[in-house]
Amino acid sequence: MVASIVSTGLAIGCIYALIGITYNVMFSASRVFSFTAGTLGMLGGVLGSLFIARLGLPVAIGFLLALAGGVVLGIVTEIVAVRPVLKSLDQHLYVLSTLALALMVQQFTAIEWGTEARPFPRLFDIARGGFDQQFWLPMLACAGVIVGLELLYRHTLIGRAFLAIAEDTYAARALGLPERRLRMVSYALAGAIGALAGFAGGEMLLAFFGNGPMLTFYGFVPVALGGMGNNRGAVVAGLLLGLFQQTANFLVGGIFASVAVFTVFIIVLLARPEGLAGAALQRRV
Amino acid sequence: MDMPMAQVRPGRADTLGAKTGTLGVALPFLALLVLGIAFPLFGGGYWGVIATRACVYWVLVSGLNLVVGFAGQIAIGWVALLTLGAYTTSVLVAGTVTPELSPYLALAIAAVVGAIFGLIVGLPALRLRTFYFAITTLGFATIVTQVALAWQSVTGGGVGVAGPIFPKPFDSQWGFYYFCFGLAAFCTWMTANIAASRFGRALTAIRDAEVAAEACGIAKPALLGAVFLFSGAVAAIAGGLFASLQSYITPDAFTLDLSVLFFIAILIGGRSSILGPLLGTILLTVLPEFAAPLVAWSTFLYAVLLLVIVLAMPGGIAELLDYKNRRPLESGRAIVPRPELLGRLLDAPATAGAGALTLEQVALAFGGVHAIDGLDLEIRSGQIHGLIGPNGSGKTTTLNVISGYYAQQSGTVRLNGAALPVLERHRRAHMRIARTFQTPRIVGSASVLQNVMIGGTIDGQCTFIESLLSLPRHRRDEVLLRDTAMLALAAVGLERLAPVRADRLQHSELRFTEIARALMLRPAFLLLDEPAAGLSAEEISRLGALVVAIARAGTGVLLVEHHADLIFDICHHVTVLNLGKNLAAGTPAEIRSHREVVNAYLGG
Numbered sequence: 011m012v013a014s015i016v017s018t019g020l021a022i023g024c025i026y027a028l029i030g031i032t033y034n035v036m037f038s039a040s041r042v043f044s045f046t047a048g049t050l051g052m053l054g055g056v057l058g059s060l061f062i063a064r065l066g067l068p069v070a071i072g073f074l075l076a077l078a079g080g081v082v083l084g085i086v087t088e089i090v091a092v093r094p095v096l097k098s099l100d101q102h103l104y105v106l107s108t109l110a111l112a113l114m115v116q117q118f119t120a121i122e123w124g125t126e127a128r129p130f131p132r133l134f135d136i137a138r139g140g141f142d143q144q145f146w147l148p149m150l151a152c153a154g155v156i157v158g159l160e161l162l163y164r165h166t167l168i169g170r171a172f173l174a175i176a177e178d179t180y181a182a183r184a185l186g187l188p189e190r191r192l193r194m195v196s197y198a199l200a201g202a203i204g205a206l207a208g209f210a211g212g213e214m215l216l217a218f219f220g221n222g223p224m225l226t227f228y229g230f231v232p233v234a235l236g237g238m239g240n241n242r243g244a245v246v247a248g249l250l251l252g253l254f255q256q257t258a259n260f261l262v263g264g265i266f267a268s269v270a271v272f273t274v275f276i277i278v279l280l281a282r283p284e285g286l287a288g289a290a291l292q293r294r295v
Numbered sequence: 296m297d298m299p300m301a302q303v304r305p306g307r308a309d310t311l312g313a314k315t316g317t318l319g320v321a322l323p324f325l326a327l328l329v330l331g332i333a334f335p336l337f338g339g340g341y342w343g344v345i346a347t348r349a350c351v352y353w354v355l356v357s358g359l360n361l362v363v364g365f366a367g368q369i370a371i372g373w374v375a376l377l378t379l380g381a382y383t384t385s386v387l388v389a390g391t392v393t394p395e396l397s398p399y400l401a402l403a404i405a406a407v408v409g410a411i412f413g414l415i416v417g418l419p420a421l422r423l424r425t426f427y428f429a430i431t432t433l434g435f436a437t438i439v440t441q442v443a444l445a446w447q448s449v450t451g452g453g454v455g456v457a458g459p460i461f462p463k464p465f466d467s468q469w470g471f472y473y474f475c476f477g478l479a480a481f482c483t484w485m486t487a488n489i490a491a492s493r494f495g496r497a498l499t500a501i502r503d504a505e506v507a508a509e510a511c512g513i514a515k516p517a518l519l520g521a522v523f524l525f526s527g528a529v530a531a532i533a534g535g536l537f538a539s540l541q542s543y544i545t546p547d548a549f550t551l552d553l554s555v556l557f558f559i560a561i562l563i564g565g566r567s568s569i570l571g572p573l574l575g576t577i578l579l580t581v582l583p584e585f586a587a588p589l590v591a592w593s594t595f596l597y598a599v600l601l602l603v604i605v606l607a608m609p610g611g612i613a614e615l616l617d618y619k620n621r622r623p624l625e626s627g628r629a630i631v632p633r634p635e636l637l638g639r640l641l642d643a644p645a646t647a648g649a650g651a652l653t654l655e656q657v658a659l660a661f662g663g664v665h666a667i668d669g670l671d672l673e674i675r676s677g678q679i680h681g682l683i684g685p686n687g688s689g690k691t692t693t694l695n696v697i698s699g700y701y702a703q704q705s706g707t708v709r710l711n712g713a714a715l716p717v718l719e720r721h722r723r724a725h726m727r728i729a730r731t732f733q734t735p736r737i738v739g740s741a742s743v744l745q746n747v748m749i750g751g752t753i754d755g756q757c758t759f760i761e762s763l764l765s766l767p768r769h770r771r772d773e774v775l776l777r778d779t780a781m782l783a784l785a786a787v788g789l790e791r792l793a794p795v796r797a798d799r800l801q802h803s804e805l806r807f808t809e810i811a812r813a814l815m816l817r818p819a820f821l822l823l824d825e826p827a828a829g830l831s832a833e834e835i836s837r838l839g840a841l842v843v844a845i846a847r848a849g850t851g852v853l854l855v856e857h858h859a860d861l862i863f864d865i866c867h868h869v870t871v872l873n874l875g876k877n878l879a880a881g882t883p884a885e886i887r888s889h890r891e892v893v894n895a896y897l898g899g
Contacts, residue, residue, distance in 0.1 A: 090602070095605065102425040106369070106562065106601060106605045109429075110602035111602065113598035114595055114599060114602070117592070117598060118595060223437060226430070226433065227434040234427065263445075269438055283422050
C-alpha cells in the first residue's frame with residue numbers, strides 16, 4: 011500500500027511539477043501567468059493518443075509531434091493572448107485573454123476528440139510490473155526537464171539571456187537583447203514542457219479534454235507554494251502535493267482528498283501569499 | 296435614486312439635469328420589465344423555458360456582477376455556488392437526508408449555505424491578487440463537482456437527484472416563469488440600489504484606485520465580505536431555481552462552461568453597469584437558440600467573444616450605450632475655484648483651531664538608504680506647512696508615513712498629542728486626515744461627481760442591507776453626499792464637469808478633483824502631494840488661493856511642492872529636507888535667505 015501511494019504520489023507530483031515549470035517559464039519571460047499551462051498538459055495526452063493509438067504512428071514520431079503541438083500552442087498563446095495585452099499589464103487583462111484561449115482549445119478538443127476519456131497507449135512493450143512505466147515515465151520527464159533547464163540557464167548564452175529578461179526586462183532590453191524573440195522562444199519551450207507533462211503522464215491521466223482545468227489548478231499549486239519563477243521550488247512543492255494528495259486519498263477517500271488539498275493550498279497562500287520560498291515588496295504610492 | 300429638490304445648493308442646473316437623467320437610466324429597465332411581464336402573450340412553450348433560464352441565470356449574474364463588474368475580482372468559478380444551491384435545495388426537498396422540507400424553506404436554507412460559501416471562496420481575494428484569486432475560484436469549482444460526483448449517499452453521485460417542484464401557483468410553466476422573473480427583477484432592483492450607493496462607488500474605487508480607497512477610509516474586508524455574502528446567497532437561490540427548471544440534476548449539468556457564460560456575460564456587458572450585464576446575460580442565453588447548429592460550439596464562441604472583448608472593446612455594451620460621454624467637452628474650459636464656498640463645506644473641522652499633527656524624530660530606511668532620518672515636523676490647524684527639498688529627499692516618504700502607507704522604524708507621529716497607529720491607513724480618514732496623490736488616483740469610468748462622493752464614504756450612516764433595499768436612511772445618505780460633493784466641486788471650480796466620465800478630464804482637472812474628494816472628509820489635516828505639478832501658471836495661482844482659503848477655514852495643510860514661488864507665497868512655515876534630514880525650518884522669509892538651502896536646492 012505504502013509503495014503504491016509513494017509511486018503514484020511521486021508520479022502525479024512530477025506531472026504537477028512539470029505544469030508548474032510550464033507556468034514558470036512563461037512567467038519568467040513575460041510576468042504573465044497563463045491559463046493555457048494546464049491546457050498544454052491536456053493537449054499532450056490527447057495528441058499522444060491521437061498520433062500513436064488512433065493513427066498508429068511509431069512512438070518516437072508520435073512523441074515529437076505531440077511536443078510540436080505544444081510548441082505551436084505556446085507560440086499562439088504568446089502572439090494572441092499575451093503580446094497584445096502586455097502594455098496594459100496593470101489591468102490584468104492577460105488573465106482573461108489566456109483564459110479565453112485556453113477555453114477555445116479545450117472546447118475545440120471536446121468537439122473534435124470527444125468528451126469521454128480515452129486510453130493512452132503503452133509506450134514501451136514491457137510487462138506491467140510493480141514499478142510500472144506509468145510511474146517512472148513522468149519522473150524521468152521531470153528529471154530530464156530540470157537537468158535540461160539547469161544546463162540551458164547556466165551554460166548557454168541564450169539561457170543567460172532568459173535569466174537576464176526574467177531578472178529585469180528593461181535592463182535586458184537596454185543591453186540590446188531581442189526581448190520579443192526571446193519571449194517567443196520561452197513560450198515555445200513552455201509549450202513543449204507542458205505537452206511533455208501530459209504525454210509522460212498520459213497513462214495515468216488518460217486522453218481527456220477535461221484534464222485542462224484540473225491541471226491548470228493543480229499545476230499552479232507548486233508555483234504558488236514554491237515561489238513564482240522558482241523551478242526547484244516547483245519540483246519540491248509538486249512532489250509534496252502529489253504525495254499529500256495520494257495519502258489523503260488513501261486515508262480519507264476521494265471526496266475529501268481534493269477538499270484537503272484545496273484547504274491546505276488556501277491556508278498556505280493566505281499565510282504566505284508570496285509562496286513558501288519567496289519574498290515580495292512593492293511600492294504602491 | 297433621489298435628487299435633492301428643496302435645498303439645491305450651487306450647481307442647481309446639474310442636479311436638475313440628473314433628475315431627468317434618472318428617468319433615462321430607468322427607461323431600459325422598465326421596458327424590460329414590461330416585456331418580461333407580457334412575454335407569455337407571445338412566447339411559446341420552448342421559449343418559455345429559455346426565458347425562465349435567462350431569469351435564473353440573471354439572478355446569479357446580478358450578484359456576481361458586484362464581484363466581477365464592480366469590485367473587479369476575477370471570480371471564474373461561480374458555477375460552484377450554483378451547484379451548491381441546486382443540490383442543497385433538491386436534497387432538502389427530496390428528504391433523503393433530512394425530513395422533507397417545503398421548497399421555499401429549502402431555498403432559504405440554500406441561500407444561507409450559499410452566502411457562507413460565497414464568503415469562504417471570496418475571502419482569499421483580500422490577500423490574493425488577480426490570477427491567484429481566479430485560480431482559487433477555479434479550484435473550488437473543480438472540487439465541488441468532484442464532491443457532488445463522489446458523495447453518492449447524499450447527491451446520488453452520477454445518477455443525480457430530482458429537482459424541487461414549487462407548489463401552486465408556481466407549478467405550471469408560466470407560474471414558475473413569473474416566480475423566476477419576479478426574483479430576477481428584485482435582484483436587478485437590489486443591485487441597482489447598491490450600484491448607486493456609497494458601497495457601489497467604494498467597490499469601483501477598490502477596483503480602480505485601491506490606494507485612494509484606503510485613504511478615503513474604505514474598509515475593504517467588510518465591504519467585500521458583504522458583497523460575497525450577497526453574491527453567494529443569490530447564486531445559491533439561482534441554483535435552486537435551476538434544479539427546478541432542469542427537473543433532474545447530475546454533476547454533468549454544472550460544467551465550467553456555465554461559469555464561463557456567467558463571467559463573459561458580465562464582461563460583454565461592461566464594468567460598473569447593471570444594464571450591460573443584464574443584456575449580456577439575455578444575449579448569451581438566447582444566442583445559441585437562434586443558431587441551432589452552433590449549440591455545440593457555443594462555449595467556443597463565448598471564448599472567442601471574450602478574447603475579442605478583451606482585445607478590442609474592454610468597455611463592453613455599457614460603453615456603447617453611454618452616448619452622453621461621447622459628446623465633445625467644451626474646449627478651453629478654465630477651472631475657477633470659489634473659495635468662499637469652503638466655509639459652508641468645512642463648517643466644523645474636528646479640531647477647531649488648536650490641533651496639531653506632529654512628527655517626532657521619525658526615521659525610515661529602505662535597506663541602506665535613509666529615506667527619512669530623524670525628522671521633526673509640526674503642522675498646526677489653520678496653517679499651511681510647506682515641505683520642500685530635492686528629489687529623493689524624503690518628502691513623499693514623510694507623507695506616506697503620516698498617512699499610514701509606510702511604518703516608521705523609530706519616532707512617533709502624533710495627532711493632537713495622541714500617537715497615530717502605525718500602518719492603519721483606512722483609519723486616517725476617520726481621524727479626518729485627508730490626502731491627494733502625486734499621480735491622481737481616480738476611478739476613470741465613474742463620473743467626476745461619483746469620484747468626489749467616494750471621498751465622503753465614511754460619512755454615510757446606512758448599512759449594506761439598507762442600501763440593498765433603498766430604505767430611508769440610504770436615500771438620506773445619498774442626498775447628503777450628493778449635495779456635499781456638488782458643493783465641494785463648486786468650491787474647486789469643477790461643478791460643470793460633475794456628470795462627465797473622469798477619464799475624459801485634463802490632468803489639471805484631475806488634480807482639483809482629488810482636492811474636492813479630500814475636502815469631502817472635512818479634513819482637520821490635508822496632505823497635498825505636489826498639487827501644482829503639471830498646472831499652468833494661472834492654475835497655480837488659483838490653487839494657491841484655494842489652499843489659503845482651506846487653511847483659513849481651520850484645516851492644517853501639509854504642502855509638498857517643487858514650485859518654490861507657490862511655497863513662499865502661501866506657506867506660514869517651511870521645512871526643507873535634504874537626504875531625509877531637516878536642512879532648515881522657519882518662515883518663508885528665513886528660508887529664502889538660508890545660505891545652505893539656497894546652495895542645496897533653490898540655487899543662487
